[in-house]
Amino acid sequence: MILDGALPDSIATAAQALRSGALLGLPTETVYGLAADASNDAAVAKIFAAKGRPADHPLIVHVADAAGIAHFAREVPAFAQALVDAFWPGPLTLILPRLPGVAAAATGGQDSVGMRCPAHPVAQAVLRAAATLGVWGVAAPSANRFGRVSPTTAQHVQEELGAELLVLDGGPCAVGIESTIIDCTRGVPVLLRPGAISRAQIAAACGVPPLSKEDLPEHTPRASGTLVSHYAPQAKVRLMDAQALQAGLEVLGADATHLAVYARAPMRSASSAVLLRHMPHDPAAAAQELFATLRSLDDAGVRLIWIETPPDTPDWEGVRDRLQRAAA
Numbered sequence: 320m321i322l323d324g325a326l327p328d329s330i331a332t333a334a335q336a337l338r339s340g341a342l343l344g345l346p347t348e349t350v351y352g353l354a355a356d357a358s359n360d361a362a363v364a365k366i367f368a369a370k371g372r373p374a375d376h377p378l379i380v381h382v383a384d385a386a387g388i389a390h391f392a393r394e395v396p397a398f399a400q401a402l403v404d405a406f407w408p409g410p411l412t413l414i415l416p417r418l419p420g421v422a423a424a425a426t427g428g429q430d431s432v433g434m435r436c437p438a439h440p441v442a443q444a445v446l447r448a449a450a451t452l453g454v455w456g457v458a459a460p461s462a463n464r465f466g467r468v469s470p471t472t473a474q475h476v477q478e479e480l481g482a483e484l485l486v487l488d489g490g491p492c493a494v495g496i497e498s499t500i501i502d503c504t505r506g507v508p509v510l511l512r513p514g515a516i517s518r519a520q521i522a523a524a525c526g527v528p529p530l531s532k533e534d535l536p537e538h539t540p541r542a543s544g545t546l547v548s549h550y551a552p553q554a555k556v557r558l559m560d561a562q563a564l565q566a567g568l569e570v571l572g573a574d575a576t577h578l579a580v581y582a583r584a585p586m587r588s589a590s591s592a593v594l595l596r597h598m599p600h601d602p603a604a605a606a607q608e609l610f611a612t613l614r615s616l617d618d619a620g621v622r623l624i625w626i627e628t629p630p631d632t633p634d635w636e637g638v639r640d641r642l643q644r645a646a647a
Contacts, residue, residue, distance in 0.1 A: 321473050324441035324487035334448035336485055337362075337457060342369060344462050344476040345381075345445060346489025347437040349410050349497050349514070350469040350610065351476050352381070352459030353484075356449075357391070360424035363458050369480060372465040377427035377541055378458040379412050379498070380434050383446035390455040391432050393418045398525040399503035405524035408438035410498040410515045414540050425458040431504050431540045441489035461497065462486075468552050468613045468645075471495055475614060495607035496637050500542050501529060509535055511542045513636040515606065549644040552613040554579070554621050556646040558628045561586075567625065568593065579616045582627035594619060598627060602634045609638060613645070 322329035324346060333343050337354065340362040345354040353369060355362035357380045367374050380391055385403050388395060392415035395403070399413050417432040426432050434456075437443065449457065461469040462476040470476045473488035499514030501521060508521060508529040522528040532539050559567070561584035568575065568588045575590040583598045596612060599605045616624055626642055629635040 320482065320484070321477060321486045321488050324444075324489040329487055330441070330444045330448050333445050333485065333487055334452055334454070337445070337449045337454050338452040340365075342366065342484060343445075343457075344473065344480070344484055344486030345442055345457070345459055346439050346473065346487055346492065347381070347442045347459070348439045348492060349437070349494045350471055350492055351462045351473065351486075353462035353476075353480070354381070354445075354457040354459040356454045357422045357425045357456040357458040358454070363424040366458060366460065370460065370463070370465045372460065374424075375427040375541065377429055377433060378425045378460050380422060380425060380432055380456040381442065381446060381459050382434060382436055382456045383443060383450055384408075384436060387436070387446075387450070387456055388415070388434055391418055391422055391434060392416060396503050396506070398508055398527050399501075401525040402501065402503075402508070402521065403436075406516055406520075407436040408443065409436070410438070410494050411435065412498045412500045414500065414502040414504055414511070414542060416504055422456075422458070427541060429540055431502075433500065433542060435498055439489055439493075441487055445487065466549055466551060468550055468617070469497065469610050471610050475611075491607075491611070493607065495609055495611075496641055499637070502532075502540055502542070504540060505535060505538065507535070509539070511539070513640045515603070515637060517633050517636070519633060549647075550610070550641045551645045551647075552617045552624065554617055554624045556613075556624050556626060556642070558626050558642060558646050561627050564625055564627055577620065577622040578625065579619065579621040579623070580625045581612060581616070582625075584627060594621060602629070602638055605629070605635075606638050609641060
């Protein structure tokens, strides 16, 4: 059931659903989440069951504001606080030391917790309303089957998880890919997952350039969206440069079928059955439409998606990460 997220009654219904232990399709500026009360282990177990997600793969806890951190984390390092001050509400998740005895199911049993304050007005309204009912944070991974393409509209959520799920419609997601994740448990910021907030922005905000997880591999916490294979459509994804894409199309010629090409460079095909889609040259625009495009190509019935590899530059890191995992 999809409700208009702009209506106060919808917000109240959603908050009550979370309080009762039900699941909720929640719009955020990144992607739509499958939300449950982070402190209710039985409700959190429903998330893992609905997604087919391994129970040791941790979820991100979403809170209404920075004050919500105190309900779940026992420590906020100074550099982490600087990131909160700079980017919350927004598409940044921080991994912090977890308070003992809270959100154990949501964190996959780790002694750390991923936390984010989303900027979407509907998510903000739901989190504030839920907090008045004693729900201090909601665990909310992307609202899709585990490993598949993340949803960026309410309709995507319903198609993926069924009409019985309560979903708030907040429109298409403005960012379109999941949050940047920074581990703050080891004394320095460590980038675990790239997103809309870049390494340069992280460094400017906290005064410390983030390390890569390869720079500090010991004791890296498990985190959402960091498996080698993830974000994958039904069709097989292959990444290649523009020259290789065009050469492949010419080899296949007029006989090419069940193929889609998503590229920044203009492409030509002798086959009218090949779907040609243009990728924006702006990385933020490409991120915003990425998952919706992959879903639409699946819906068109293609079996193979050829994608022009994004530039190896910092502003494309988030899109490049998602596509590399989709192709893995």
